[in-house]
Amino acid sequence: MEKFVIRGGKPLHGTVNISGAKNAAVALVAATILCDEPCILENVPEISDITKCLKILKEMGAHIELLDRHTIKIDTKGITNPVVPYELARTMRASCYFLGTLLGRFHEAYVPMPGGCDLGDRPIDQHLKAFRCLGATDDIVNGNNHVRADSLDGNQIYFDFVTVGATMNAIFAAVKANSLTIIENAAKEPHIVDLANFLNSMGADIRGAGTDVIKIRGVDYLHGVTYATIPDQIEAGTYMVAAAATGGDVTICNVIPKHLESITAKLRKCGVHVEESDESVRVWVDGPILKTSLKTMPHPGFPTDMQPQFSTLLTMAEGTSIVTDDIFDNRFRYVGELRRMGADISVDGKVAVIQGVGKLHGAPVSATDLRAGAAMVIAGLAADGTTEVDNIVYIERGYEKIDEKFRGLGADIKRVYCPDSDAVAMSG
Ligand code: EPZ
Numbered sequence: 276m277e278k279f280v281i282r283g284g285k286p287l288h289g290t291v292n293i294s295g296a297k298n299a300a301v302a303l304v305a306a307t308i309l310c311d312e313p314c315i316l317e318n319v320p321e322i323s324d325i326t327k328c329l330k331i332l333k334e335m336g337a338h339i340e341l342l343d344r345h346t347i348k349i350d351t352k353g354i355t356n357p358v359v360p361y362e363l364a365r366t367m368r369a370s371c372y373f374l375g376t377l378l379g380r381f382h383e384a385y386v387p388m389p390g391g392c393d394l395g396d397r398p399i400d401q402h403l404k405a406f407r408c409l410g411a412t413d414d415i416v417n418g419n420n421h422v423r424a425d426s427l428d429g430n431q432i433y434f435d436f437v438t439v440g441a442t443m444n445a446i447f448a449a450v451k452a453n454s455l456t457i458i459e460n461a462a463k464e465p466h467i468v469d470l471a472n473f474l475n476s477m478g479a480d481i482r483g484a485g486t487d488v489i490k491i492r493g494v495d496y497l498h499g500v501t502y503a504t505i506p507d508q509i510e511a512g513t514y515m516v517a518a519a520a521t522g523g524d525v526t527i528c529n530v531i532p533k534h535l536e537s538i539t540a541k542l543r544k545c546g547v548h549v550e551e552s553d554e555s556v557r558v559w560v561d562g563p564i565l566k567t568s569l570k571t572m573p574h575p576g577f578p579t580d581m582q583p584q585f586s587t588l589l590t591m592a593e594g595t596s597i598v599t600d601d602i603f604d605n606r607f608r609y610v611g612e613l614r615r616m617g618a619d620i621s622v623d624g625k626v627a628v629i630q631g632v633g634k635l636h637g638a639p640v641s642a643t644d645l646r647a648g649a650a651m652v653i654a655g656l657a658a659d660g661t662t663e664v665d666n667i668v669y670i671e672r673g674y675e676k677i678d679e680k681f682r683g684l685g686a687d688i689k690r691v692y693c694p695d696s697d698a699v700a701m702s703g
Contacts (some may be wrong), residue, residue, distance in 0.1 A: 375447030395604020
């Protein structure tokens with residue numbers, strides 16, 4: 276396996292380009308199963324979760340053509356059997372999107388119980404609720420979720436709580452169902468809107484994406500399109516926090532500032548300067564990082580996927596900060612790794628109390644999941660001395676060339692091969 280070796284304490288300076296959004300791209304790739312013609316996806320991030328999704332489609336019979344590093348032509352006409360390869364799909368949360376897309380096309384699907392970053396229990400009861408509302412039945416067959424329907428009939432779906440994945444899957448299953456489906460209490464993330472725009476450009480009839488009520492009138496045919504994925508709001512937020520944590524001055528390019536509003540607001544509250552332009556944000560610091568309280572919420576609230584990174588910044592703030600993350604059962608597994616670097620954090624359930632310590636000190640640490648891994652990199656960049664981050668296979672699931680991009684901002688970060696460790700990363 277590989278690790279990052281970081282010599283910290285150098286303020287980041289310069290510009291960095293943000294890649295396509297992981298949590299949009301995995302949904303768009305799965306959505307090509309519903310399309311009756313070949314599609315071309317642009318601005319696709321070069322990350323291992325996408326590589327894995329494409330490998331699954333190819334093993335199922337799709338034709339995949341890489342037109343360049345970020346542009347992919349996908350023709351799923353060759354898929355005839357709604358069974359997803361077990362070993363490939365079981366480590367990735369996004370594999371549950373094959374349930375909705377295969378059900379939408381074949382009225383049946385066999386998909387391994389999904390994996391994903393270990394953030395606690397991650398059931399799919401709301402996904403199955405949506406499928407049942409449309410007339411499907413479900414059971415477990417050899418470790419696979421099995422769903423099937425004689426026909427998919429539009430209906431009202433009311434989610435018990437906001438869930439990104441179940442909203443995605445409800446859209447997938449409804450887009451070719453008979454008549455009208457109304458999804459209530461829908462997730463409003465930018466990647467939900469991106470999926471709706473992608474499917475509508477193929478000829479689907481989806482209205483209200485980005486609000487908590489989405490109306491879908493089923494159609495029979497979806498024609499091929501060329502479509503560009505939105506920029507990754509979480510990758511952008513990660514570089515914004517890294518700029519603040521290192522006391523640097525960084526311009527983050529190829530972003531949609533509106534998608535970053537909650538992160539920008541929180542950074543400004545901590546005394547960080549953020550200047551917005553049409554497609555970029557500039558982040559710089561000219562004073563201490565101030566303490567704050569933070570609670571993660573579904574969009575447009577502060578994203579849970581930014582919690583580990585922001586909590587790392589708060590370990591360097593003046594005073595005591597409170598971070599509450601009740602989106603997942605346990606998204607503080609990284610805290611033990613930050614303590615190795617001198618952080619003073621106590622966790623009680625879904626609440627972390629962070630006493631600012633001013634400066635962290637380099638140490639060997641592990642990435643415990645995708646975003647926690649990014650937080651370890653930020654901690655190493657800000658700390659004095661040398662930090663080694665292992666299990667970087669987690670980080671590579673969701674960040675394109677993160678070491679190269681940070682080196683472009685003046686960071687001293689090297690990728691080193693270490694033959695003895697053998698982490699198998701689950702990714703969210
Ligand atoms: C998506 O996960 C993202 N993953 C996650 O990003 C992100 O943290 C999450 O949405 C919230 O924004 C992808 O898009 C591939 P949820 P998902 O359904 O769909 C519970 C990253 O770092 N729940 O909104 O799994 C669930 O356990 C990853 O990029 C149920 O109980 O998130 C969680 O506690 C990590 N039953 C909460 O709801 C269900 O049927 C929110 O889950 C569905 C969800």
